[in-house]
Amino acid sequence: MSNTIHVLPDHIANQIAAGEVIQRPASAVKELLENAVDAAATEIHLIVNDAGKALVQVIDNGKGMGAADARLCFERHATSKINQIEDLFRIRTMGFRGEALASIAAVAQVEIKTRTKDSDVGSQLEVANRRVESESPVAVPIGTSIAMKNLFFNVPARRNFLKSNAAEMRHILEEFTRVALAFPEIRFLLTANHQQLYHLEPGSLKQRVVQLLGNPYQSKLVAVQEQTDYLTIRGFVGKPETAKKTRGDQYFFVNNRFIKSAYLHHAVMSAYQELIAGDQFPSYVLFIDLDPRQVDVNVHPTKQEIKFEDEKIVYAFVQAAIRHALAQFSITPTLDFDLDAGIQSLSAIQQPFTEDKKQATAGSRLFSGFTQKNQAHLIDRSAADKPWAGLPIREVTPPEEQQTSLIGASLDLENTPLTQLLQTYIIFPIKDGYRLIHQQRAHERIRYEKLMQADAQKPMASQRSMFPATLELNAADASILEELLPPLRELGYQIEPFGKNTYVVHGTPADLESGEEQHTIDWLLEQYKQLAQELKLPQKESLIRALARQQAIRSGEYLTEREIRELVQELLHCQQGNVSPDGHPTYLEFRKEQLNKLFGY
Numbered sequence: 001m002s003n004t005i006h007v008l009p010d011h012i013a014n015q016i017a018a019g020e021v022i023q024r025p026a027s028a029v030k031e032l033l034e035n036a037v038d039a040a041a042t043e044i045h046l047i048v049n050d051a052g053k054a055l056v057q058v059i060d061n062g063k064g065m066g067a068a069d070a071r072l073c074f075e076r077h078a079t080s081k082i083n084q085i086e087d088l089f090r091i092r093t094m095g096f097r098g099e100a101l102a103s104i105a106a107v108a109q110v111e112i113k114t115r116t117k118d119s120d121v122g123s124q125l126e127v128a129n130r131r132v133e134s135e136s137p138v139a140v141p142i143g144t145s146i147a148m149k150n151l152f153f154n155v156p157a158r159r160n161f162l163k164s165n166a167a168e169m170r171h172i173l174e175e176f177t178r179v180a181l182a183f184p185e186i187r188f189l190l191t192a193n194h195q196q197l198y199h200l201e202p203g204s205l206k207q208r209v210v211q212l213l214g215n216p217y218q219s220k221l222v223a224v225q226e227q228t229d230y231l232t233i234r235g236f237v238g239k240p241e242t243a244k245k246t247r248g249d250q251y252f253f254v255n256n257r258f259i260k261s262a263y264l265h266h267a268v269m270s271a272y273q274e275l276i277a278g279d280q281f282p283s284y285v286l287f288i289d290l291d292p293r294q295v296d297v298n299v300h301p302t303k304q305e306i307k308f309e310d311e312k313i314v315y316a317f318v319q320a321a322i323r324h325a326l327a328q329f330s331i332t333p334t335l336d337f338d339l340d341a342g343i344q345s346l347s348a349i350q351q352p353f354t355e356d357k358k359q360a361t362a363g364s365r366l367f368s369g370f371t372q373k374n375q376a377h378l379i380d381r382s383a384a385d386k387p388w389a390g391l392p393i394r395e396v397t398p399p400e401e402q403q404t405s406l407i408g409a410s411l412d413l414e415n416t417p418l419t420q421l422l423q424t425y426i427i428f429p430i431k432d433g434y435r436l437i438h439q440q441r442a443h444e445r446i447r448y449e450k451l452m453q454a455d456a457q458k459p460m461a462s463q464r465s466m467f468p469a470t471l472e473l474n475a476a477d478a479s480i481l482e483e484l485l486p487p488l489r490e491l492g493y494q495i496e497p498f499g500k501n502t503y504v505v506h507g508t509p510a511d512l513e514s515g516e517e518q519h520t521i522d523w524l525l526e527q528y529k530q531l532a533q534e535l536k537l538p539q540k541e542s543l544i545r546a547l548a549r550q551q552a553i554r555s556g557e558y559l560t561e562r563e564i565r566e567l568v569q570e571l572l573h574c575q576q577g578n579v580s581p582d583g584h585p586t587y588l589e590f591r592k593e594q595l596n597k598l599f600g601y
């Protein structure tokens with residue numbers, strides 16, 4: 001009998017471990033930039049070729065390494081940042097695991113040149129498959145240059161998994177942005193394919209935010225700044241009018257480390273409640289600083305997820321600080337909130353819900369009113385999410401079962417009375433009941449099917465602008481738009497590149513108002529990013545869905561009788577009129593017998 005279990009050879013085990021840290025060129029960018037920051041550099045230059053697939057190089061003017069360290073740094077768990085276990089709980093550096101360089105050297109060819117101030121001559125090493133292939137003295141300035149070449153040259157399977165250059169470049173720009181935001185006092189340069197994309201001069205955080213997120217933010221930022229003994233929050237949030245339909249520029253840093261936290265995001269969102277529409281997201285760049293002992297950054301290999309010793313305090317604090325900031329800039333309509341009250345309420349959050357309190361609550365008239373039999377009661381969450389759940393109303397069946405449901409009935413649309421309800425729904429009578437059409441979703445479906453029919457031979461109608469508008473985008477958005485220009489042309493947008501990150505709009509779909517171009521394209525890109533990146537839909541599908549969403553009538557819009565009729569007519573002719581492009585019902589159907597039951601007979 002042969003053994004089925006065996007120990008993996010070193011090089012495979014190493015590559016698996018490396019894969020956790022280095023998943024794509026952007027992971028190397030993050031690690032190398034962080035090392036340069038940890039080395040106290042004041043100037044950091046990132047160079048990438050072929051979206052980092054061919055080259056990722058970081059040159060810094062930090063403290064450099066001696067010859068021995070230059071060799072040692074590629075070993076696993078080789079770090080100068082931790083000596084004893086206690087150090088793990090007071091980390092002030094970006095790195096500490098001693099894994100990054102070892103991982104990079106396991107999956108790419110690496111060249112390092114480095115010199116410290118104590119030596120006149122530097123060291124140069126070439127490393128591949130984690131073996132030093134050459135070593136020699138070299139004349140270099142103080143600091144370090146690490147070049148990672150041909151990522152995954154020895155793991156073709158992983159190389160094949162890399163995305164298009166535009167996609168990988170987006171990840172790189174994202175990592176670059178995160179580090180550059182966290183260290184505005186450092187000069188950052190970014191060169192891609194021999195073209196300089198960024199030259200960020202040292203300056204204030206506000207200047208850095210504007211440099212990276214774009215000039216439109218200049219006058220649209222509200223400063224956030226609050227301090228307690230326990231923690232500090234500082235940074236900027238966008239005025240409510242800058243809120244976008246998709247999550248875009250949202251950055252949280254804890255002790256200068258970029259983190260992802262749905263929980264803290266929620267705290268920000270709650271501070272904006274009532275100030276922005278429910279489907280919008282504010283922009284923010286926020287830094288929380290607290291004693292490193294209060295956070296555990298060790299929970300994730302790329303250190304993007306962290307645990308707070310006390311999450312609730314941080315949540316309440318973030319929410320209070322942002323409300324305070326918004327109120328100070330008289331953006332909130334009423335000044336009904338001040339930070340002290342917010343902080344005081346922290347103790348309430350902290351206190352356990354004791355037996356005494358339960359008794360007191362249960363005794364209150366309000367509480368008993370909610371719980372008495374046959375009285376109004378709180379709807380449970382599942383029902384609240386789906387208001388019609390529990391009611392004997394038929395939900396629309398999925399498309400494959402009911403492709404032509406709307407057309408089925410022999411309806412004379414001309415004589416059917418159609419009514420708009422709540423400026424959101426259209427009541428559409430059918431033989432033994434009625435349908436409640438959701439105007440926005442229905443129109444999205446209609447636009448989607450129209451746009452789907454366009455191609456290079458049959459482009460959508462486009463109107464040439466007399467005064468072409470100029471678009472200014474940030475580098476990340478420009479790289480997305482660049483990819484989308486050909487399909488956009490088929491869909492009615494005539495856009496041409498015009499120098500660095502700038503575009504000229506020569507033509508738009510016929511019904512777009514001029515003057516709205518920048519806004520429209522920004523919005524479109526936001527939507528596209530969400531669909532393509534978060535839902536991972538193919539390019540054209542994402543673009544068409546984004547456009548359909550953009551062009552659709554909104555809930556809350558008043559429609560004339562003619563518009564109502566047109567909408568229903570067009571919906572009847574859709575191939576899958578019963579669901580919106582993202583799969584939600586476009587209408588609900590109510591039948592007489594179901595209504596009768598609701599009335600109790």
Ligand code: ADP
Binds near residue numbers: 036078080094
């Ligand atoms: P970590 O950052 O977790 O310590 P790395 O693998 O990223 O682990 O780096 C290993 C060590 O190499 C670091 O601890 C540091 O001493 C040294 N090092 C790496 N990059 C640089 C740099 N740019 N300048 C000076 N020293 C560096």
Ligand code: MG
Binds near residue numbers: 101
């Ligand atoms: Mg490191």
